[in-house]
Amino acid sequence: MAAPALAIEGISKNFGGLRVSRDISLSLPVGARHALIGPNGAGKTTLVNLISGLLQPSSGRIALDGVDITNLAPERRVGLGLARTFQISSLFPSLTVAENVGLAFEARFGLDRRLWGRVRSRPEIVEGTAALLQSLGLLELARKRVADLPYGQRRLVEIALVLALEPKTLLLDEPAAGLAVSDRGALLDLLLRLPEALTILVIEHDMSLVFRLAQRITVLVEGQVMTEGSVADIRADPRVRDVYLGTRSHG
Amino acid sequence: MAVLDRDTINAVREGFTRHRLSWIDTLPFLFAALMYFFAARYLPLGTQVMIQVAFALSLDLALGYGGIDSLGHVAFFGMGAYAAGLYALYVSSEPLSGLAVAACIGALTGLVTGPLVLRARGLTVVMLTLAIATMLHELANTSAMKPITGGADGLFGFKIAPVFGMFSFDLYGRTAYWYSLGVVAFVFIICKLVVNSPFGLAVRGMRDNPVRMRMLGVNVTARLVTLYCVSGALAAMAGGLSAQVTKLVGLDSLAFLVSGNALVMLILGGAGRLYGAIVGATVFVALSDRAAAIDPFNWLFAVGGVLILAVRFAPQGIVGLIADWSQRLGWVRR
Numbered sequence A: 001m002a003a004p005a006l007a008i009e010g011i012s013k014n015f016g017g018l019r020v021s022r023d024i025s026l027s028l029p030v031g032a033r034h035a036l037i038g039p040n041g042a043g044k045t046t047l048v049n050l051i052s053g054l055l056q057p058s059s060g061r062i063a064l065d066g067v068d069i070t071n072l073a074p075e076r077r078v079g080l081g082l083a084r085t086f087q088i089s090s091l092f093p094s095l096t097v098a099e100n101v102g103l104a105f106e107a108r109f110g111l112d113r114r115l116w117g118r119v120r121s122r123p124e125i126v127e128g129t130a131a132l133l134q135s136l137g138l139l140e141l142a143r144k145r146v147a148d149l150p151y152g153q154r155r156l157v158e159i160a161l162v163l164a165l166e167p168k169t170l171l172l173d174e175p176a177a178g179l180a181v182s183d184r185g186a187l188l189d190l191l192l193r194l195p196e197a198l199t200i201l202v203i204e205h206d207m208s209l210v211f212r213l214a215q216r217i218t219v220l221v222e223g224q225v226m227t228e229g230s231v232a233d234i235r236a237d238p239r240v241r242d243v244y245l246g247t248r249s250h251g
Numbered sequence B: 001m002a003v004l005d006r007d008t009i010n011a012v013r014e015g016f017t018r019h020r021l022s023w024i025d026t027l028p029f030l031f032a033a034l035m036y037f038f039a040a041r042y043l044p045l046g047t048q049v050m051i052q053v054a055f056a057l058s059l060d061l062a063l064g065y066g067g068i069d070s071l072g073h074v075a076f077f078g079m080g081a082y083a084a085g086l087y088a089l090y091v092s093s094e095p096l097s098g099l100a101v102a103a104c105i106g107a108l109t110g111l112v113t114g115p116l117v118l119r120a121r122g123l124t125v126v127m128l129t130l131a132i133a134t135m136l137h138e139l140a141n142t143s144a145m146k147p148i149t150g151g152a153d154g155l156f157g158f159k160i161a162p163v164f165g166m167f168s169f170d171l172y173g174r175t176a177y178w179y180s181l182g183v184v185a186f187v188f189i190i191c192k193l194v195v196n197s198p199f200g201l202a203v204r205g206m207r208d209n210p211v212r213m214r215m216l217g218v219n220v221t222a223r224l225v226t227l228y229c230v231s232g233a234l235a236a237m238a239g240g241l242s243a244q245v246t247k248l249v250g251l252d253s254l255a256f257l258v259s260g261n262a263l264v265m266l267i268l269g270g271a272g273r274l275y276g277a278i279v280g281a282t283v284f285v286a287l288s289d290r291a292a293a294i295d296p297f298n299w300l301f302a303v304g305g306v307l308i309l310a311v312r313f314a315p316q317g318i319v320g321l322i323a324d325w326s327q328r329l330g331w332v333r334r
């Protein structure tokens, strides 16, 4: 059997005495659409930080396509096909949208070390950026500075950035956060159109989006996996309703 | 996916900022040429301006574009000055190879100190760069180093051969002037090339958001070290130039004041736009010179006053102010 795209084995993370992640295990086969849900402060973002390498786990192992990446620098993990978005948009505010996306293409092709030539005359950067912006319907924004964009559009640019990397595994930290309801449909369409071979781990509070996108769901509560199952399992699980769905739907 | 047409690609290409060489770039050099013919009295001052322009440009590359908060850039300047001086004393008096040696030493300094400094960010970088420059300054003055650096007396008594074997350095500073202008043009063109390159875009990305850069798979520290080396090489060329035209290398070429002044020049002119370095250095050196001529004791007041005014009314620097206004008046489009 092929190695899972992403395998997490017994990951724990302590901040001083605070145990933010406790013995989390998770395995995503290639092409999985896996959602991670849980109340605020459950440790979802922390897990994404651990997988992407911005945080080092206190114990446990992480493997990408069967390769142990637990001690690999974050940028090396990206080289192995891992990409992520951030819960709070993380872009290059003083650069234009084209430059933001162009930077991702540049990084993917290893052009960021080139001291000669011009960005504008590299077809793989300019044409790649044009094609991606067109397919996302963002062409109009190409010349705008990211700092001048409304938050909703920044979220879409952030998705463009990770798609430019053509990752094998994609971690999305609350992609719909900050999006107007009307834009959420467009986001869902976009995510549903992504290549089948792409493995996706998505954190999201918007349950309608989760139920339509994900095949399996892991529920994280106080740093621990409470349960994992198919969408139907999770919808039917009364405990999940109590800790999460219940409290949400009242609000 | 729909087929891309030319117009779409070109429209997106326009989204990538360009810093092309245009007629505006020739203005400072035209101005410098005019000065040669109409204000020959000020040639030595003009040469000082050009040394500072070259140095400020190198700082702009690291600080303005790359966000490396270097308060110790004088380390490169001084290393370059001593390298050029020692080269002229012991190896050859040929000036261009002297500058090349200075540039190599500057790049090497960046390569050695960069990995130490650039893992940190912000205030730590300020302190580390400052500490390295201070250590070098002290080191140059130790008795162990005195046989090499000349200690407090510095290096002197070396000759500089004619440029290209043809133009010898004269008493009036004419050759020194043209030579400096050539070096500044070289430094400026290198800066433009770097800024326009894919690496240059990555540098601006690292200034804006280093974490995102890492998450794009870029080895941020390694790229910053490269930038530090390039900037260091150019700063060392400025130092080497200073050594060659003044035929003297003193401890003051490693003094903190040189770093501080360059920072003031960038604030005055505007950081992260190259032209700011040119305008800032010119205004700073000319102003200091005039103010000192009028009142040799209190001239720093004038410089301080102008700096306060600039920070208050032109926080983006003089060039930033001009760019703002020309945009508002519709001279250029964004």
Ligand SMILES: Nc1ncnc2c1ncn2[C@@H]1O[C@H](COP(=O)(O)OP(=O)(O)OP(=O)(O)O)[C@@H](O)[C@H]1O
Binding pocket: A015, A018, A020, A038, A039, A040, A041, A042, A043, A044, A045, A046, A047, A087
């Ligand atoms: N660097 C840190 N140092 C100390 N505590 C931290 C750190 N980062 C996160 N925490 C704590 O860890 C817990 C989990 O945080 P995390 O951001 O992972 O939650 P989350 O599930 O993503 O929440 P949300 O739904 O609000 O985004 C929180 O209690 C938070 O305060």
Ligand SMILES: [Mg+2]
Binding pocket: A044, A045, A046, A087
């Ligand atoms: Mg979170």
